[in-house]
Structure formats: C-alpha cells, structure tokens
Amino acid sequence: MSANPALPLTPLPEAKASDLARLVDGLDNASLWWLSGYAAGLASQPTSVARAVSAALAKEPASAPRLSVVYGSQTGNAKRLAEQLAKNAESAGLQVRLLRADAYPTRELKSERLLIVVISTQGDGDPPDDARGFVDFLLGKRAPELAELKFGVLGLGDSSYPLFCEIGKRLDARLAELGATRLLDRADADIDVERVAKPWAEKALQGVREQLKSHAPLATVTPLRPSAAPAWSREKPFSAEIIANQRITARGSDKDIRHIELSLEGSGFAYEPGDALGLWPRNPPALVDAVLEVLKLDGNTPVSLDDSTQPLRLLLSEQRELTRLSRPLVAQHAALAGSAELNRLLSPDHAAQLARLLSEYQVIDLLRAYPAAWSAEELVAALRPLTPRLYSIASSQKAVGEEAHLTVAHVSYDAFGTAHWGAASHYLASREEAARAPVFIEHNERFHLPRDAARDVIMIGPGTGVAPFRGFVQERAAVGASGRNWLLFGNPHFRSDFLYQVEWQQALKKGSLHRLDLAFSRDQADKVYVQHRIREHGAELYRWLDGGAHLYVCGDATRMAKDVHEALIEVAVSHGGKSREDAQAYVNQLQQQGRYARDVY
Known part of the structure; x- marks a missing residue:
C-alpha cells in the first residue's frame, strides 16, 4: 500500500502522534478501515477513550471467539475474495479480522478458534509469495496441535496446471492432521473463481455464524471513511482512451513489444508504481x-x-x-x-x-x-468465463499525471498452420489511438517502493518485466529519493530488443539511475541471462543488500524467477560466507522483511 501521509495538524501530544504513526505503519487497507471504524466507535461514546476501552474489554472477554480470515494472493483474486468474505462477516455482526498471510502472527495459531484460509497456487504447486512463510510454518514441525480450531480452506488455481490448487489441498489436509475440525469441505476454484467461491463463502459464513451464535454480536461502529463504492472497479471498469500505441522493438526483432499509453482522465484512479492495470479483453x-x-x-x-x-x-x-x-x-x-x-x-x-x-x-x-x-x-x-488480464503499470503518476503506461508483448504466432493470438495483447496492439479499453486498477501492496527514500533499490526485470521499474525510476526521481537505483535488464538482442534504451541512458546521465547491467542472451555464442549478471556482480549486489537495499524481480515465473532466486542464494554463499542452508534462510528472511519482492507471472 502507499506510504502513510504525514499527520495533519492534530490535537494529539507529540508523543501520542508518534505512537499513532508507528501503529499504522505497514497496515493494509482492510486494517486501516477497521481501525478507523473502531476509533469512531470510541469517539461516539460519552466516556473517555480509556474508559471506553475498559468497558469494551469488560463486555468482550479475551477468550471470546472471533473469525480470522487469512489470504495468500499472487494476482489479487484471493485477496479480493477474502476481503469480501470478511466484509460480509462484519456486516452480519461477527467479530472478524482480515490478514495477509505474511502479516499473520503464527504464534497466535494455537489460540485460534475460527479460521478461514483463502489461498492461490502458482505454477507447479507453489504458494504465492506473500504466503510462503505461513505455509512453511503450517507444514513444518513447529506447527501446534489445533484440537479446538474450526477451519475452512478455499483454494484458487488454474486447472491447466497438473498441481491444481495444490497449496489449498495441502493446508486443508495439514490443519486436519493437526487436530482441527472442518467448518465445511475445502473448495477448489478454477479461473472462473466466482462459480465456486461465492457459494462456498456463503456456506462458510453460515458455519461461522452457527459457531458464534451463543455470543453477542459486536456493537455497530460508524466508519470514519466513506463507505460508498468507488465509481470504477473490476466489476465496473473505466473506459480509458488509448492515446499512444507504439512498437518499441525493431522490425527485425522476433518480438512485437508495444508501449501503450491510456488516459485515466475522469476516472479518479490513483495508483503507485508496482500496481497493475486490469484489462477486460475481447477475443479476436x-x-x-x-x-x-x-x-x-x-x-x-x-x-x-x-x-x-x-x-x-x-x-x-x-x-x-x-x-x-x-x-x-x-x-x-x-x-x-x-x-x-x-x-x-x-x-x-x-x-x-x-x-x-x-x-x-x-x-x-x-x-x-x-x-x-x-x-x-x-x-x-x-467454456470458461473470460477473465481480466493484469499488466504492471510502467509509469509513475507523479510523472505522467492522469495516465497509465503499459509495456505489452503482442502475442501473435502461427501454429498448426493458422494464425494465433493472445486475447488481451492482441486487443491492445490492434487498437488505434483514440479507441477505448475497459480498465481498472489492481493494487499490489507487496511490490511498492520502500517508504524510506534513502534506501537503495535493485530492480531485476528482463523483457516486459522491466515495466514496473520504469515507474520506479520515474517515482524516485519525482520525490528526490537519495537512495541509489540499480537496474538489471535482459532480452535477446541489443540492437532490436533494448526496451526504453534512450530513457535509461538519460536516467543514467541525470543520476536518477545509478547502475545499469545488461544481458542480451543471443548476441554471443553462450547465452547470457540476468542471473549470470547477478553472479558476475555478486560481491557488489551483496554489499547493497547487506546495506539495507530492497530487491525486486518482475517477469517470467516459470524459469527466470526461479533462476534468479537460485542465483541470489549462490551470491549469499559466495560473498556472504554462508552455508547453503543459511543462505536460503537469508534470502527467505529478505522476503519476509519485504526487502525481496516479486511480481512474476
């Protein structure tokens, strides 16, 4: 999520204002909404805050059951479904908390009584990045006995992959193995998630209400923030005008990469570098x-x-x-x-x-x-319902105003004797300027720049994975960040596939980009990829990480992201003096700290 704004002129004493700033730092949107409503509820009472808190505690014993909704999401679907389930539970008067998996305090698992897990599976049976620690804990030896826990698991996946919803299946089995009791059977949702997820969530909520029926519901709390739905959303996309559609690979390239610019004027959309633009495509x-x-x-x-x-x-x-x-x-x-x-x-x-x-x-x-x-x-x-495609936004709103830029690989190829296309990329690539496209913003809170602008940033983005880093560099220049910026970019050929070459060269001259390392895989006999550059410059990269740098990876999940991850472990071994086991723990810790983030697909 975005950095928290500076506190306005406030009646709070300086020490209390500082405490408040520390409290809200790092909270996601759902947590901030809950906190604002809680504060409003306290303010509506005639007693002091301290007396109101004491009264609330007296009315609600510490052992009173509540529902915890935990989600692990790579593309936003699990997050969206978990948020809706939590909202419906709260509207029904139930005590509920919503937590991203990496924010869940695993030490509290042994005292949980009601738990709903909504989690996706990536690629070959992998958990989403924001749930790796949570999954490892549950599947590991440190997980506690859970005889008093009632739970439900909703798995999300793609049946095109052999290990469909594998993480949801493993967590469901593991929770039962630890002694927990199912509120309802696990559900496995395919790409058309709503068909399975909606009835499952309704049944889950009914089961939770049955468990909590002997307890009084929470008092109604008036939220401080407006509760009206935004004008435009995933379900109601904004019709954005395409104001630029430019091929940025040379004619001799095997790839047709487009730089697309869309006008968001009148949408009210606000985004940060690292967020995605969702597009509802049309088939060719x-x-x-x-x-x-x-x-x-x-x-x-x-x-x-x-x-x-x-x-x-x-x-x-x-x-x-x-x-x-x-x-x-x-x-x-x-x-x-x-x-x-x-x-x-x-x-x-x-x-x-x-x-x-x-x-x-x-x-x-x-x-x-x-x-x-x-x-x-x-x-x-x-046939499955057509689903929106997400594209990393390749711009900073501070630099481009009411626009969003995209870097799109046009999928167009011959197979079985006929032309084939990708639905979304062909839809965009074939649109003329002044045409319109239905879009929405998908926030990616785990892939935002560090709040501390003095932090160094390492960006690894081969191919169209470079898109969000164009926005990162624009943003860092706009805010005058003092931290250094290092980009590692790769593609097949220097002459035809060097995306945004002039912009990177200008950024180097201006000092908004401090280092640029390139890997053009087919310009020499031996193929060279970004992971080779990581190893080649491992000593310097480790010094940056050891000094507090944040590292970001964007692009192909099937091979590149795995190869980069392995290269980082090797760097920690070679230049950090660690055993392989300690190096793996080091890289995992970077992820848990939010200093190693991936946007892979």
Missing part, C-alpha cells in the same frame, strides 16, 4: 469466426446466460475464453468426440502430455483436431 474477431465456422454454428443464435439472452457471437467475443484451454473443456469435448486419444490424455498417468496439450492448444485447435458437434448452449456453458 477472426478467432470467433473460426470457432463458429468449424462448429457450423450461427453467430446470431440467441443464447441464455446469467439471466440474459445475447447472440452467440457476442458471448464468444466478450464473455468466454477462447485462447486458453482448460481440462474440464477437454474432458467434455472428449466425451462428445468419442476420442480414445483425449480420454487417454485425461488419465492420471498421462498428466505431462495433458499439460503439454493445454499449453500448446487453443480452443480452436482442439475443435479442429478432434471434430465433435456442439450446440450453441452447450458450448457457452462449457
């Missing part, structure tokens, strides 16, 4: 046409969906995923096609082959390779 018209053609369906056929009826073409364009294949769709198509080959791939002992199919095929490829007859209604019901 040529792809929609191809699906209709291969299935011999009429795009004007009316189809009922979510209490409304719309033409099939419109639903396929704006509401259904066509560029991402899912396991449930493959299973349904296998049944319709009567395909022994697809059924073989769906068996447990062919998980690797299925994963390859899901990664290489789009919906159209499946339909062409394994012919089957679908009705319009069956197709729409089987």
Whole structure:
C-alpha cells in the first residue's frame, strides 16, 4: 500500500502522534478501515477513550471467539475474495479480522478458534509469495496441535496446471492432521473463481455464524471513511482512451513489444508504481469466426446466460475464453468426440502430455483436431468465463499525471498452420489511438517502493518485466529519493530488443539511475541471462543488500524467477560466507522483511 501521509495538524501530544504513526505503519487497507471504524466507535461514546476501552474489554472477554480470515494472493483474486468474505462477516455482526498471510502472527495459531484460509497456487504447486512463510510454518514441525480450531480452506488455481490448487489441498489436509475440525469441505476454484467461491463463502459464513451464535454480536461502529463504492472497479471498469500505441522493438526483432499509453482522465484512479492495470479483453474477431465456422454454428443464435439472452457471437467475443484451454473443456469435448486419444490424455498417468496439450492448444485447435458437434448452449456453458488480464503499470503518476503506461508483448504466432493470438495483447496492439479499453486498477501492496527514500533499490526485470521499474525510476526521481537505483535488464538482442534504451541512458546521465547491467542472451555464442549478471556482480549486489537495499524481480515465473532466486542464494554463499542452508534462510528472511519482492507471472 502507499506510504502513510504525514499527520495533519492534530490535537494529539507529540508523543501520542508518534505512537499513532508507528501503529499504522505497514497496515493494509482492510486494517486501516477497521481501525478507523473502531476509533469512531470510541469517539461516539460519552466516556473517555480509556474508559471506553475498559468497558469494551469488560463486555468482550479475551477468550471470546472471533473469525480470522487469512489470504495468500499472487494476482489479487484471493485477496479480493477474502476481503469480501470478511466484509460480509462484519456486516452480519461477527467479530472478524482480515490478514495477509505474511502479516499473520503464527504464534497466535494455537489460540485460534475460527479460521478461514483463502489461498492461490502458482505454477507447479507453489504458494504465492506473500504466503510462503505461513505455509512453511503450517507444514513444518513447529506447527501446534489445533484440537479446538474450526477451519475452512478455499483454494484458487488454474486447472491447466497438473498441481491444481495444490497449496489449498495441502493446508486443508495439514490443519486436519493437526487436530482441527472442518467448518465445511475445502473448495477448489478454477479461473472462473466466482462459480465456486461465492457459494462456498456463503456456506462458510453460515458455519461461522452457527459457531458464534451463543455470543453477542459486536456493537455497530460508524466508519470514519466513506463507505460508498468507488465509481470504477473490476466489476465496473473505466473506459480509458488509448492515446499512444507504439512498437518499441525493431522490425527485425522476433518480438512485437508495444508501449501503450491510456488516459485515466475522469476516472479518479490513483495508483503507485508496482500496481497493475486490469484489462477486460475481447477475443479476436477472426478467432470467433473460426470457432463458429468449424462448429457450423450461427453467430446470431440467441443464447441464455446469467439471466440474459445475447447472440452467440457476442458471448464468444466478450464473455468466454477462447485462447486458453482448460481440462474440464477437454474432458467434455472428449466425451462428445468419442476420442480414445483425449480420454487417454485425461488419465492420471498421462498428466505431462495433458499439460503439454493445454499449453500448446487453443480452443480452436482442439475443435479442429478432434471434430465433435456442439450446440450453441452447450458450448457457452462449457467454456470458461473470460477473465481480466493484469499488466504492471510502467509509469509513475507523479510523472505522467492522469495516465497509465503499459509495456505489452503482442502475442501473435502461427501454429498448426493458422494464425494465433493472445486475447488481451492482441486487443491492445490492434487498437488505434483514440479507441477505448475497459480498465481498472489492481493494487499490489507487496511490490511498492520502500517508504524510506534513502534506501537503495535493485530492480531485476528482463523483457516486459522491466515495466514496473520504469515507474520506479520515474517515482524516485519525482520525490528526490537519495537512495541509489540499480537496474538489471535482459532480452535477446541489443540492437532490436533494448526496451526504453534512450530513457535509461538519460536516467543514467541525470543520476536518477545509478547502475545499469545488461544481458542480451543471443548476441554471443553462450547465452547470457540476468542471473549470470547477478553472479558476475555478486560481491557488489551483496554489499547493497547487506546495506539495507530492497530487491525486486518482475517477469517470467516459470524459469527466470526461479533462476534468479537460485542465483541470489549462490551470491549469499559466495560473498556472504554462508552455508547453503543459511543462505536460503537469508534470502527467505529478505522476503519476509519485504526487502525481496516479486511480481512474476
């Protein structure tokens, strides 16, 4: 979240004002909202604050049960769902606290009575970065017996991956192993999270109310902050004008990278470097046409969906995923096609082959390779809902005002003899200037600059992973940060793929960028990546970290982020004089302290 603003002129004594500043430092939005409401409740009483607190404590015994909602989120979905569940519980008069997993005091777990965990799974069964410590604690030997705990786990994931919702499954099993009792069965939500998450959350809330029915609800508290919903949100996106769409790779490059600028004028949006812009995409018209053609369906056929009826073409364009294949769709198509080959791939002992199919095929490829007859209604019901895509914002609002800049890799390639595209990137890349796009802001509190502007910052962002660091450098220059800035950037070729080259060179001359190290992997016989530069400059990098620097990594999660993580461990061994075990603990501690943050995808 953003740095807390300086306290305005206040009636508080200086010492109390300092205490207040320390108290709110580091709290997320949900915690600040709760605190503001609590303070308002105290202020509404005729007694002094001290007497009000004493009275509240007398009415609410220390042992009174409360609900703790803990979330681990990489892209914001788990956070959003946890916030909604906590809000609904509070509206029902229940005592509830909402905590990000890395802020949860694990020493309190043994005294918990009601716990809801909402957690996503990344890639090959990994926890989100903000939940690594929480997950390690629960799965480790230090986790306590939990015979008095009632719990529920909502897992989020993507069924395209073999270890679907693996972290949710492991935590659910572990809590039961420690003696806790399930409030309700675990749920595993796919990309279309609402279909599973909404009814599960309602059932979970009902179970919590049953557990707390013998206890008096909390007194109603009037929040200090306005409770009105923002004008624009994920559910109600703002129509932003595209004011620039420029290719920033040379024509000879294998990559088509776009610099996109959008006007946020009139939106009221506020963001910080490290936040993301959410985009609701539209499927390429040529792809929609191809699906209709291969299935011999009429795009004007009316189809009922979510209490409304719309033409099939419109639903396929704006509401259904066509560029991402899912396991449930493959299973349904296998049944319709009567395909022994697809059924073989769906068996447990062919998980690797299925994963390859899901990664290489789009919906159209499946339909062409394994012919089957679908009705319009069956197709729409089987396809997953179209979901928004998140792009790291490549600008600082202090530098660009009511705009947001993006660095977008246009996904466009040939496969199986036909053209293929990515839904969101093609939608943006094909938009002319003055066209509009539906967008919203997704805050990323774990990927913000340090509040202390004197801290040094190390930024590792190959490819389009450099996007947020353009915003970081702009922000640090705008606020006059005294800390140094070091960027490590990589891409295939210097001549064609050096993104924002002129800007980085100007930043070096102005002193807003203090060091720039480059890794162009295919400009020499041996491939060189950013992790090689980390090892090469390991002594200096360790000195920066040892001096309190914050380190950020953005980009590919599958290989780059893992290779960079391993390189950091090796640097701690080579230049920190640590054993490998101590080096791993050192890097993990940097993450827990918020000094090593990743935005990987």
